[in-house]
Amino acid sequence: NAGVTQTPKFQVLKTGQSMTLQCAQDMNHEYMSWYRQDPGMGLRLIHYSVGAGITDQGEVPNGYNVSRSTTEDFPLRLLSAAPSQTSVYFCASSSTGGYGYTFGSGTRLTVV
Amino acid sequence: RKEVEQDPGPFNVPEGATVAFNCTYSNSASQSFFWYRQDCRKEPKLLMSVYSSGNEDGRFTAQLNRASQYISLLIRDSKLSDSATYLCVVRDNYGQNFVFGPGTRLSVLP
Numbered sequence: 289n290a291g292v293t294q295t296p297k298f299q300v301l302k303t304g305q306s307m308t309l310q311c312a313q314d315m316n317h318e319y320m321s322w323y324r325q326d327p328g329m330g331l332r333l334i335h336y337s338v339g340a341g342i343t344d345q346g347e348v349p350n351g352y353n354v355s356r357s358t359t360e361d362f363p364l365r366l367l368s369a370a371p372s373q374t375s376v377y378f379c380a381s382s383s384t385g386g387y388g389y390t391f392g393s394g395t396r397l398t399v400v
Numbered sequence: 401r402k403e404v405e406q407d408p409g410p411f412n413v414p415e416g417a418t419v420a421f422n423c424t425y426s427n428s429a430s431q432s433f434f435w436y437r438q439d440c441r442k443e444p445k446l447l448m449s450v451y452s453s454g455n456e457d458g459r460f461t462a463q464l465n466r467a468s469q470y471i472s473l474l475i476r477d478s479k480l481s482d483s484a485t486y487l488c489v490v491r492d493n494y495g496q497n498f499v500f501g502p503g504t505r506l507s508v509l510p
Contacts, residue, residue, distance in 0.1 A: 321498070330502040331444070331487075378443055382498075386432040386491065389498060391443035 290314050294379050294392035301369040301399045309364040309395050311379030319382045320362040321346070321389070322354065324375040331378065337362055338384070369399045403427060404501035406488050412507045417478050421504050423471040423488030430499075432491035433464055435473045437484040438503065444487055447473075478508045 295310045313320065321336040333346030337356040351373060353365040362381075366373060376396050380389040406423045413419050421435075433450035448455065450462040450471055461474040471488055488501035 331500045336497075376441075386449075388432075388434045388436075388446040388449060388489070388491075389444075391445070394443050 292379055292381050292390050292392035294377075294395050296395060297393065298396050299398070301366070301397065303369060303371060303399060305369050307366050307369065309366070309377055309379075309397075311362045311364065311392060312360050313362075313381040313390070314360065315381065315383070315390065316359060317381035317383050317390075318359070319384060320356065321380050322352070322362070322364045323378045323380065324348065324373075325378065326375050334364065334377075366397075371399045373397065374399045402502075403499045404488055404490050406486075406501040407504045408502075409504035410507060411504065412509060413478055414509050415478060415480060417508075418474065418476050419478055419506060420475075421473040421486050421488070421506075423473075423501055425469050425471070425488075425490045425499070427490065427492060427499075428469060430469075430490045430492055433471050434489040434491070435460075435462055435471075436487040436489055436500075438487060439484050447486070475506075478506075480508050480510060482506060483508045 292313045318339045322334040323331040325331050332348050335354040337343045340359050343354050376394050378394050379392040382389045404425050435447040436444040437447045438444040448457050450464045454463045459476045463472045485503040485505045487503045490499045
Protein backbone atom coordinates (compact mmCIF):
# COMPACT_ATOMS: atom_id res chain seq x y z
CA ASN A 289 0.00 0.00 0.00
CA ALA A 290 1.24 3.49 -0.86
CA GLY A 291 -0.59 5.17 2.05
CA VAL A 292 -1.21 8.88 1.41
CA THR A 293 0.35 10.27 -1.76
CA GLN A 294 0.72 13.99 -2.37
CA THR A 295 1.79 15.64 -5.58
CA PRO A 296 3.69 17.73 -6.40
CA LYS A 297 6.38 17.74 -3.71
CA PHE A 298 7.55 21.25 -4.62
CA GLN A 299 5.85 24.09 -6.48
CA VAL A 300 6.59 27.73 -7.21
CA LEU A 301 3.68 29.90 -8.28
CA LYS A 302 3.36 33.50 -9.29
CA THR A 303 0.86 35.68 -7.46
CA GLY A 304 -2.58 35.27 -8.98
CA GLN A 305 -1.97 31.84 -10.49
CA SER A 306 -4.20 28.93 -9.59
CA MET A 307 -3.25 25.32 -9.03
CA THR A 308 -4.43 22.07 -7.53
CA LEU A 309 -2.56 20.06 -4.94
CA GLN A 310 -3.32 16.38 -5.31
CA CYS A 311 -3.90 13.92 -2.48
CA ALA A 312 -4.78 10.26 -2.83
CA GLN A 313 -5.02 7.45 -0.30
CA ASP A 314 -5.42 3.73 -0.86
CA MET A 315 -6.50 2.69 2.64
CA ASN A 316 -10.25 3.24 2.12
CA HIS A 317 -10.22 5.91 4.82
CA GLU A 318 -13.38 7.95 5.22
CA TYR A 319 -11.79 10.98 6.81
CA MET A 320 -9.36 13.24 4.92
CA SER A 321 -7.97 16.65 5.74
CA TRP A 322 -5.66 19.36 4.49
CA TYR A 323 -3.32 21.24 6.81
CA ARG A 324 -0.82 23.99 6.30
CA GLN A 325 2.28 24.45 8.39
CA ASP A 326 4.26 27.66 8.41
CA PRO A 327 7.86 27.86 9.71
CA GLY A 328 8.00 27.40 13.45
CA MET A 329 4.23 27.06 13.62
CA GLY A 330 1.81 24.29 14.32
CA LEU A 331 -0.56 22.59 11.91
CA ARG A 332 -3.63 24.56 10.88
CA LEU A 333 -6.66 22.83 9.39
CA ILE A 334 -7.79 24.18 6.02
CA HIS A 335 -10.60 21.82 4.95
CA TYR A 336 -11.71 18.34 5.81
CA SER A 337 -14.03 15.64 4.53
CA VAL A 338 -15.82 12.83 6.37
CA GLY A 339 -16.66 10.93 3.19
CA ALA A 340 -17.24 11.20 -0.54
CA GLY A 341 -19.42 14.20 -1.34
CA ILE A 342 -19.02 15.77 2.11
CA THR A 343 -16.57 18.57 2.88
CA ASP A 344 -16.35 21.27 5.49
CA GLN A 345 -14.18 24.22 6.41
CA GLY A 346 -11.45 24.17 8.98
CA GLU A 347 -9.64 26.97 10.74
CA VAL A 348 -8.11 28.73 7.68
CA PRO A 349 -10.27 27.99 4.60
CA ASN A 350 -10.08 31.34 2.80
CA GLY A 351 -8.45 31.14 -0.62
CA TYR A 352 -8.83 27.36 -0.88
CA ASN A 353 -11.45 25.03 -2.32
CA VAL A 354 -11.83 21.28 -1.99
CA SER A 355 -14.03 18.53 -3.38
CA ARG A 356 -14.37 14.85 -2.60
CA SER A 357 -15.88 12.96 -5.51
CA THR A 358 -14.31 9.63 -4.53
CA THR A 359 -13.16 8.06 -1.27
CA GLU A 360 -9.58 7.98 -2.53
CA ASP A 361 -8.99 11.55 -3.72
CA PHE A 362 -9.15 14.91 -1.96
CA PRO A 363 -7.62 17.69 -4.09
CA LEU A 364 -6.97 21.18 -2.72
CA ARG A 365 -7.38 24.09 -5.11
CA LEU A 366 -5.72 27.45 -4.69
CA LEU A 367 -7.95 29.90 -6.49
CA SER A 368 -5.61 32.90 -6.84
CA ALA A 369 -2.28 32.34 -5.15
CA ALA A 370 -0.98 34.96 -2.73
CA PRO A 371 2.42 35.18 -1.00
CA SER A 372 0.63 34.52 2.31
CA GLN A 373 -0.10 31.03 1.01
CA THR A 374 3.59 30.15 0.94
CA SER A 375 3.68 27.16 3.25
CA VAL A 376 4.04 23.41 3.54
CA TYR A 377 0.77 21.62 2.88
CA PHE A 378 0.00 18.22 4.36
CA CYS A 379 -2.83 15.92 3.46
CA ALA A 380 -3.89 13.32 6.01
CA SER A 381 -6.40 10.50 6.21
CA SER A 382 -7.93 8.31 8.87
CA SER A 383 -10.69 5.83 9.32
CA THR A 384 -13.50 6.87 11.62
CA GLY A 385 -13.33 5.82 15.22
CA GLY A 386 -10.33 5.92 17.47
CA TYR A 387 -7.53 5.76 14.95
CA GLY A 388 -4.76 8.22 14.22
CA TYR A 389 -3.97 10.12 11.07
CA THR A 390 -1.65 9.01 8.29
CA PHE A 391 0.04 11.97 6.64
CA GLY A 392 1.34 12.46 3.15
CA SER A 393 4.91 13.67 2.72
CA GLY A 394 3.83 17.24 2.04
CA THR A 395 3.89 19.83 -0.74
CA ARG A 396 6.23 22.78 -0.34
CA LEU A 397 4.61 25.75 -2.04
CA THR A 398 6.24 29.11 -2.66
CA VAL A 399 4.23 32.01 -4.05
CA VAL A 400 6.30 34.85 -5.47
CA ARG B 401 -7.55 28.79 26.40
CA LYS B 402 -6.19 26.65 23.58
CA GLU B 403 -7.81 23.27 23.05
CA VAL B 404 -4.53 21.38 23.37
CA GLU B 405 -1.55 22.83 25.18
CA GLN B 406 1.97 21.46 25.50
CA ASP B 407 5.20 22.33 27.25
CA PRO B 408 6.68 25.22 25.26
CA GLY B 409 10.17 23.77 24.98
CA PRO B 410 12.66 23.40 23.53
CA PHE B 411 14.11 20.61 25.62
CA ASN B 412 17.87 20.08 25.31
CA VAL B 413 18.99 16.89 27.01
CA PRO B 414 22.12 14.72 26.94
CA GLU B 415 22.08 11.25 25.46
CA GLY B 416 20.80 8.70 27.94
CA ALA B 417 18.61 11.16 29.80
CA THR B 418 14.95 10.62 30.63
CA VAL B 419 12.64 13.33 29.37
CA ALA B 420 8.93 13.88 29.98
CA PHE B 421 6.47 15.83 27.86
CA ASN B 422 3.18 17.11 29.20
CA CYS B 423 -0.04 17.92 27.41
CA THR B 424 -3.43 19.16 28.56
CA TYR B 425 -6.68 19.29 26.62
CA SER B 426 -9.84 21.28 27.21
CA ASN B 427 -12.59 19.14 25.63
CA SER B 428 -13.71 16.65 28.26
CA ALA B 429 -15.60 14.68 25.60
CA SER B 430 -12.40 13.82 23.75
CA GLN B 431 -12.10 10.12 23.09
CA SER B 432 -8.81 9.30 21.40
CA PHE B 433 -5.32 10.51 22.17
CA PHE B 434 -2.03 10.25 20.34
CA TRP B 435 1.58 11.30 20.32
CA TYR B 436 3.17 12.12 16.97
CA ARG B 437 6.74 13.01 16.16
CA GLN B 438 7.73 15.38 13.41
CA ASP B 439 11.25 15.63 12.08
CA CYS B 440 12.44 18.87 10.53
CA ARG B 441 10.78 19.43 7.13
CA LYS B 442 9.00 16.08 7.29
CA GLU B 443 5.43 14.97 7.85
CA PRO B 444 4.16 14.09 11.34
CA LYS B 445 4.28 10.37 12.06
CA LEU B 446 2.27 8.47 14.64
CA LEU B 447 4.46 7.54 17.58
CA MET B 448 1.86 5.89 19.74
CA SER B 449 -1.76 5.97 20.76
CA VAL B 450 -2.48 6.72 24.41
CA TYR B 451 -4.81 4.53 26.42
CA SER B 452 -6.42 5.09 29.81
CA SER B 453 -4.47 2.22 31.29
CA GLY B 454 -1.20 3.67 30.05
CA ASN B 455 0.94 1.99 27.45
CA GLU B 456 4.56 1.38 26.74
CA ASP B 457 6.52 0.82 23.55
CA GLY B 458 10.16 0.15 24.22
CA ARG B 459 11.69 3.30 25.67
CA PHE B 460 8.45 5.25 25.31
CA THR B 461 5.65 5.34 27.89
CA ALA B 462 2.40 7.25 27.47
CA GLN B 463 -0.10 8.03 30.21
CA LEU B 464 -3.60 9.47 30.15
CA ASN B 465 -5.47 11.00 33.05
CA ARG B 466 -9.02 11.70 31.93
CA ALA B 467 -10.06 13.30 35.20
CA SER B 468 -7.29 15.88 34.90
CA GLN B 469 -7.44 15.99 31.09
CA TYR B 470 -3.73 15.39 30.99
CA ILE B 471 -1.51 13.31 28.73
CA SER B 472 2.17 12.57 29.14
CA LEU B 473 5.00 11.00 27.18
CA LEU B 474 8.13 9.68 28.84
CA ILE B 475 11.24 8.87 26.85
CA ARG B 476 13.90 6.85 28.66
CA ASP B 477 17.55 6.48 27.64
CA SER B 478 17.15 9.14 24.97
CA LYS B 479 19.04 8.74 21.69
CA LEU B 480 20.30 11.32 19.22
CA SER B 481 17.66 10.00 16.82
CA ASP B 482 14.90 11.03 19.25
CA SER B 483 15.55 14.67 18.35
CA ALA B 484 12.30 15.92 16.83
CA THR B 485 9.17 17.86 17.65
CA TYR B 486 6.59 15.89 19.61
CA LEU B 487 2.94 16.65 18.97
CA CYS B 488 0.08 15.85 21.30
CA VAL B 489 -3.11 15.08 19.35
CA VAL B 490 -6.68 14.69 20.59
CA ARG B 491 -9.60 13.31 18.61
CA ASP B 492 -13.11 14.41 19.57
CA ASN B 493 -16.02 12.26 20.61
CA TYR B 494 -17.55 12.25 17.16
CA GLY B 495 -14.36 10.75 15.81
CA GLN B 496 -14.15 13.41 13.17
CA ASN B 497 -11.96 16.21 14.38
CA PHE B 498 -8.33 16.00 15.34
CA VAL B 499 -6.84 18.80 17.40
CA PHE B 500 -3.07 19.21 17.37
CA GLY B 501 -1.02 20.76 20.10
CA PRO B 502 1.69 23.23 19.08
CA GLY B 503 4.43 20.67 19.69
CA THR B 504 7.49 20.50 21.93
CA ARG B 505 10.91 20.38 20.32
CA LEU B 506 13.47 17.95 21.72
CA SER B 507 17.18 18.07 21.00
CA VAL B 508 19.24 15.19 22.31
CA LEU B 509 22.87 16.24 22.58
CA PRO B 510 25.96 13.99 22.35
